Amino acid sequence: MSYREVVSGAVVRWAAVAVGARMPVAAAPLALVFLVRDRPGGYTLGAVLAAAYVAGEIAGAPLLGMRLRPERARPHLAAGLAVGALAFAALGTLPDAHPLALGCFAFLAGAAPAASPGGLRALLTGLVPDQAVAQALAVESMLTFAVWAVAPAAVTGLALGVSAALPLLLAGVLMASSAAGLWLLPAGWESDAGDRGGESMARILVRAWPVFVTGAASLSMLALAELVLPALLEQRGIEVGWAGPLLAGLALGSAVGSFVYGLRRWPGRLRTQSMVLMFSVSGCLALVAVLPGVRWLLAVLVVAGVLQAGAMLTRNLSLREVLPPSALAAGYSVMYASVGAGYAASGSLAGGLLSVVSPSTAILAGVGLGVVLTVIGVLGEVKPAGAEAVRGEGAVVVVEAGESARGDVPEGSAVRGGGDPDHRL
Secondary structure: OOHHHOOOHHHHHHHHHHHHHHHHHHHHHHHHHHHHOOOOOHHHHHHHHHHHHHHHHHHHHHHHHOOOOHHHHHHHHHHHHHHHHHHHHHHHHOOOOOHHHHHHHHHHHHHOOOOHHHHHHHHHHHHOOHHHHHHHHHHHHHHHHHHHHHHHHHHHHHHHHOOOOHHHHHHHHHHHHHHHHHHHOOOOOOOOHHHHOOOOHHHHHHHOHHHHHHHHHHHHHHHHHHHHHHHHHHHHOOOHHHHHHHHHHHHHHHHHHHHHHOOOOOOOOHHHHHHHHHHHHHHHHHHHOOOOOHHHHHHHHHHHHHHHHHHHHHHHHHHHHHOOHHHHHHHHHHHHHHHHHHHHHHHHHHHHHHOOOOHHHHHHHHHHHHHHHHHHHHHHHOOOOOEEEEEOOOOEEEEEOOOOOEOOEOOOOOEOOOOOOOOOO
16 A cells, blocks of 8 residues: 555545644643743743643543544544643633642643544544555654644744743644534544453453553653753763754654655564564664764664654554454553653653763663563563464454364454454554
C-alpha cells in the first residue's frame, strides 16, 4: 500500500480536527509556566501547574478511554473536548486566581479531553482500508510531531510578544473548534463487543501490558533529550541556545522516520522491530552523553528521532495485534497514559539526579531505565512455544504445537485478538 490510499477528503477533515485537539495539548505545559512566571515563585508554580495538567492526562486517558463506545464516540469525545476548552478558557481569563484553583483548572484541562487521542486514532483507522492502517498511523505521527514542533515557538512568541494569557485562550478556542469539527467526521467506527468473547474491557487491556510498558519506555527516551539537553550543553561549554535547534533536529528526524516507516512493510515481527529500534535509540542517547561537539550531537539526535518514530509506530501497530477491534480506542487511550507516565518518570529521575551527578551521568541513568522497561516489555510479549491463542467469533481456541485449527476458526479470523490475520502490518 502507498500513501495514496490515505489521501481523501475525510482524512483531511480528520487532520483539521486533530490539530485543533492536539495543539492545546502540546502548548499547555509551557503556556502554564508563562502564565504565572511573573508571580512570586512563578517558575515553581508553573512547574506544579504543568505537573497537574500531565497528571490529569494520565488519570483521564484510561478512565474515559475505557468508556468510549464505538457506535456513539462522537458525543463522548465532543463533551470531553468542550469541557477541556472551558478549562483552558478559565486559565486564560483568571491568571491571578488562587494557585489551588489554577491547579484544578489545569488538571481538568488535561483530564477531560484525554480520551480524544485514542478516539481520534480509532476514527482515522476506520477511514482508510485495513491494508493502509500503517500509512494512516504514519501520517498521524507526522502530524503530531509537526504540532509539537510548532507549539512551543508559538507559545513563546504569543506569551512574550502579546499576552501571557493569550496562548491558553487560543488553546480553548482551538479545542472548542475541534469539538464542533467532530460533526464533519463519522459518528464512530464499526465494532462488535462480541469480539471480546465475553471478557471485560479491563481484563483484555491488562493482557496488553507489555505493549504499554514498551510504549512508556519509548517516550522516556524523549524526556531525556528534552529535559537534560540544556544542562548537558552547559557542561560541554556550549551555548544553551543550541538546545532549540538540536531539539528541532530531533523533531525533524521523527517526522522523516514516520514517513519512511510508512513507505513499506518491514521484515520481522513487530515486537522484534520495536526491540531493535528501542535499543538503537538507547545507543544514540548514550552517545549524546559523551559526544563533545554540536555537529555530532545534531547528527545523533536526528538519527534518534528517525528511530524513535519507528519505535512508537510499532507500539501502536502492536496494539492492533493483541487487542480486538472493540477495545482499540481504549487501548490507544491507555497507551497515551502510559507514555505520559514514562515521560514523567524519566523526567523526574533525570531531574533528581541532576542535583547530585553530572548531566551526562543523568542521561546514562535515564537510558538505563529505558532499556530495563524495554526488556521487561519485550519479554512480556514472548508467547510460550507450546500454545498460541486464536480468537474466533466470540471464542478463544488454544492451538497446541503441531495441531491445526483449520475448520474450528473461520478463515480470516484475527490472531491473538487483533485485526491483522496475515501479519502484514
